[in-house]
Amino acid sequence: MVQSLNSMSMKSKYAAAALLLCPLLNIIGFARADNPFVQTIYTADPAPMVYNDRVYAFLDHDNDGATTFVMTEWRLFSTADMANWQDHGSPASLATFSWSNANAWAPQVIARNGKFYMYAPMRHTTGQMAVGVAVSSTITGPYKDALGKPLVENNEIDPTVFIDDDGQAYLYWGNPDLYYVKLNQDMISYSGSIMKTSLTVAGFGPRTGSSTSRATSFEEAPWLYKRNNTYYMAYAANCCSEDIRYSTAPSVTGPWTYQGVIMATAGSSFTNHEGIIDYKGNSYFFYHNGALPGGGGYQRSACVEKFVYNSDGTIPTIKMTTAGPPQIGTLNPYVQQEAETAAWSQGVETEVCSEGGMDVSSINNGDYIKVKGVAFGTGAKSFSARVSSATSGGTIQLRLGSTSGTLVGTCTVSGTGGWQTWTTVTCPISGATGTQDLYFVFAGSGSGFLFNFNWWRFDNGSLSSTTITGNPTTTTNGSVIPLDLVKRSTVSVVALDGQALLVVHRELVNIPIRIIPNV
Numbered sequence: 001m002v003q004s005l006n007s008m009s010m011k012s013k014y015a016a017a018a019l020l021l022c023p024l025l026n027i028i029g030f031a032r033a034d035n036p037f038v039q040t041i042y043t044a045d046p047a048p049m050v051y052n053d054r055v056y057a058f059l060d061h062d063n064d065g066a067t068t069f070v071m072t073e074w075r076l077f078s079t080a081d082m083a084n085w086q087d088h089g090s091p092a093s094l095a096t097f098s099w100s101n102a103n104a105w106a107p108q109v110i111a112r113n114g115k116f117y118m119y120a121p122m123r124h125t126t127g128q129m130a131v132g133v134a135v136s137s138t139i140t141g142p143y144k145d146a147l148g149k150p151l152v153e154n155n156e157i158d159p160t161v162f163i164d165d166d167g168q169a170y171l172y173w174g175n176p177d178l179y180y181v182k183l184n185q186d187m188i189s190y191s192g193s194i195m196k197t198s199l200t201v202a203g204f205g206p207r208t209g210s211s212t213s214r215a216t217s218f219e220e221a222p223w224l225y226k227r228n229n230t231y232y233m234a235y236a237a238n239c240c241s242e243d244i245r246y247s248t249a250p251s252v253t254g255p256w257t258y259q260g261v262i263m264a265t266a267g268s269s270f271t272n273h274e275g276i277i278d279y280k281g282n283s284y285f286f287y288h289n290g291a292l293p294g295g296g297g298y299q300r301s302a303c304v305e306k307f308v309y310n311s312d313g314t315i316p317t318i319k320m321t322t323a324g325p326p327q328i329g330t331l332n333p334y335v336q337q338e339a340e341t342a343a344w345s346q347g348v349e350t351e352v353c354s355e356g357g358m359d360v361s362s363i364n365n366g367d368y369i370k371v372k373g374v375a376f377g378t379g380a381k382s383f384s385a386r387v388s389s390a391t392s393g394g395t396i397q398l399r400l401g402s403t404s405g406t407l408v409g410t411c412t413v414s415g416t417g418g419w420q421t422w423t424t425v426t427c428p429i430s431g432a433t434g435t436q437d438l439y440f441v442f443a444g445s446g447s448g449f450l451f452n453f454n455w456w457r458f459d460n461g462s463l464s465s466t467t468i469t470g471n472p473t474t475t476t477n478g479s480v481i482p483l484d485l486v487k488r489s490t491v492s493v494v495a496l497d498g499q500a501l502l503v504v505h506r507e508l509v510n511i512p513i514r515i516i517p518n519v
Contacts, residue, residue, distance in 0.1 A: 034343050034372065035324035036291055036301035037085050038077055040350050044300035045106035045221070045273040046286035051139055054078045055279050057286065058091070058107050058118070059302050066298045071104045074120065076140060082284070082304070083327035083372040087340040087350045087358050091141030092118060097132050099149055101125050106221065106273055109139070110161045110187075112169070117187045118143050119151070119159040119171060128155045131173055133188050146188040152181070158273075162224045164252055172197075172233075175220035180253065195253070203256035204247055209238050217245055217258075221273040224252070230313055234262060234274045241270040244287065246315060263287060263318050268296045280328055283307050285318050330375035330435050334460055339385075339453040343372035343437075353454055354420040355386075360453040361419070365394065367442045368403050374438040380408075380429045380458040387413045388422045389451035394444025396453070398429065400436040408432040413451045422454060429458065 036043070042062035049056045056078045063070040073093035077085045092107075094100050100122040107120035118134045130150035134143035152173065159173040161183070169183035171190070178197040181190040204216040221236035230248050233256060237245040244263040247256040263272065268290035275286035286304045290296040306325035307318050331337070339360040340350045347367030353359035360369065385396060393413035399405040411427040432438075444450040 034083060035303045035305075035320075035322050036289070037079075037304055037324060038075075038087075038302055039292060039342075039345050040087065040348060041075065042292065042295065042299040043075060043302040044071075044269075044271075044288045046275050046288060046302040046304070047106065047108040048275045048277045048284065048286050048304075049109055049111075049139075050277055050279050051111060054080050055082065055277065055284075056109070056139055057085075057275075057302065057304075058109050060105060060107075060300075061090075062299050064294075064299070068298060069103065069105070070298070072102075073104055074107050074118075081328045081331060081373065082279070082282075082306075082325045083343045084331055084341050085343070086338055088140045089350075089352060089358050091136070092120070092134050092143040094122060096134055096143060097122060097145050099125055100130075100132065103129065105129075106158050108159060108161050108275075110163065110169075111139070112163065112187050113185070115187075116143070117146070117161070119161050121157040121159065121173070124150060124153060128153060129157050130154075131156050131159045131171075135188065151188065151190075152179075152194065158221050160222045160224045162226070162252070164226065168252075170224065170252055172222045172224050174222065176214055176218075178218060178222060178235075197254065197256070201258070203254070203258055204235075205237070205245060205258040205260070207238060223274050223276060225276060226252070227278075227309075228313060232276070232315075234276060234315075236272050236274070237261075239270075241265040242272045244272055244274045248313075259314060261317060262315050263320070266320050267291060269300045270297045271300070282325075282328070283309060284325060287320070289320055291320075291322070327373045330373045331371060333374050333376060333380065333438070333458040336455050336457045337371070338455050339369070339440075341371065342369045344370040348442075351452075353452075355422055355454060359388075361449070363394075363442045363450045363453065364447070365442065365444050365450065369440040371438045371440075373435055375435045376432045376458070377460065378433060379460065380432040381461040382426055382459045383409050383411060383429050383456065384424055384426045384459070385411055385413075385456045386422055386424050386454035387451050388416045388419055388454070389413055390417065390419045390421075391415060391446075391448055391450065392444075394442060394450035397439075397441040397443060398432070399439040399441055400432065401439075402437075403439050403441050405439065406431060419452055432458070 043059040045060045047058040059075045060071050061073050061075045073090045076088040076091045079085045094104050102123040105121045107118055109116055109118045116136045116139050121129050121131050124130045130153035133146045133151045135146045136143040156173050157175055161171050163169045170180055171183050172180040179194050181194050183190050199216045199218050204218040207214055217237035219236045219239050223234040225232050231252050232248055234246040236242040243265045245261050247258050249256045272287055277284050284304055285307050288300045288302050290300055292301045305318050340358045348360050349362040350358045351361045392415050396411040398409040399407055408431045409427050409429040411425050416423050
């Protein structure tokens with residue numbers, strides 16, 4: 001049975017796990033937890049980054065059914081509340097780098113010069129691992145190879161990038177040794193020689209376990225950052241299985257002092273890879289395990305925990321949990337939300353959408369999506385969803401609190417003639433008030449896929465239809481929407497921040513438009 005599960009998709013593994021009473025699961029009650037924070041695919045080596053008041057997590061993608069590290073692309077997810085994560089698809093892949101042919105491993109991204117730089121290890125066509133750098137004008141990509149060749153090579157993996165307060169950027173990497181270079185201002189070249197860090201027991205702790213071929217605990221996955229004038233180097237330690245440890249230093253290049261274990265070995269993944277950030281006044285520790293159905297050493301799962309530094313700046317021991325961090329704030333249901341934004345999902349997958357971004361696909365009867373902490377306020381009146389179906393469709397049940405919780409509305413989805421032939425459906429809502437966990441429960445007949453799901457939005461009664469005449473209309477970002485386009489669209493009026501806006505429901509997006517004179 002284990003062998004047959006390894007050949008299944010993620011969707012099949014969820015179903016099989018439920019039927020088998022979950023002997024392959026590594027966590028209890030996985031359908032109710034919020035860790036791992038991605039459930040549609042296997043992910044590993046999380047590299048978090050804070051940008052524009054959101055947390056972005058760049059991840060590896062472990063292929064279904066692999067019996068070694070088979071990874072061909074990187075994936076990107078983001079959140080504004082540490083609970084609901086949006087899938088942004090693949091910002092880069094092995095195809096981005098013409099000189100690579102395998103092993104899209106642990107990346108990290110940093111912003112500078114109005115651009116975003118992705119550093120990632122992969123296998124060179126020569127057969128050795130090397131670190132490449134790709135650049136994009138937007139954080140979500142697509143990223144393009146900046147050099148057409150590796151930035152550093154000689155069997156190198158696991159880059160971590162950091163810009164110090166004086167503007168000097170550093171790139172560290174390595175297994176079994178730890179190296180660094182000083183990056184130039186352009187972030188795609190470096191000055192001086194590649195430097196090798198002295199791995200001493202005082203700096204990185206003694207080796208433990210059965211492997212004694214190396215003197216210190218350092219194995220791989222360095223993560224460099226600075227806090228209160230102290231430099232921190234977290235890393236995966238020992239092998240195998242790995243735990244997470246860290247060292248500190250008074251300068252970015254050392255000397256390093258070993259501090260101890262952050263996260264002990266746990267779960268079925270024999271590797272781990274950390275990322276540490278501060279966001280909205282809290283500290284977060286990212287890592288991976290093998291907690292999803294069918295998971296293990298080659299099908300891993302990215303997770304996150306909230307933690308608090310000790311008063312002396314040391315990091316406490318952090319345990320893996322299935323709950324994850326508490327939500328920050330709430331989610332607004334009265335603005336358009338992407339269907340691929342979820343705290344938890346079961347059965348569904350995601351794909352590139354013809355209308356831009358991603359959509360939720362492979363929806364079967366009984367699948368669901370949980371959205372955490374939805375602030376309905378005094379109550380929603382209606383619900384709209386952008387959907388498509390190459391079959392006869394199905395229904396979206398809107399429930400509160402659980403998959404069997406209070407039913408506040410049901411939207412019917414009919415066939416549209418294609419999986420990327422989109423339409424908007426609307427249904428009335430009753431009883432959705434306060435702040436609730438919202439469940440989209442999908443239902444339909446037969447055993448095939450029901451429909452695809454692109455975005456959704458609730459309305460609270462402030463919308464009304466209107467007729468548009470007059471001059472071209474200026475959008476909130478200053479661009480101009482031609483009047484003939486507006487006339488061909490479904491238009492609503494909504495109050496936002498005390499100002500009247502037009503919302504144009506067009507093929508690709510909802511375009512907010514300020515009402516101006518003579519319109």
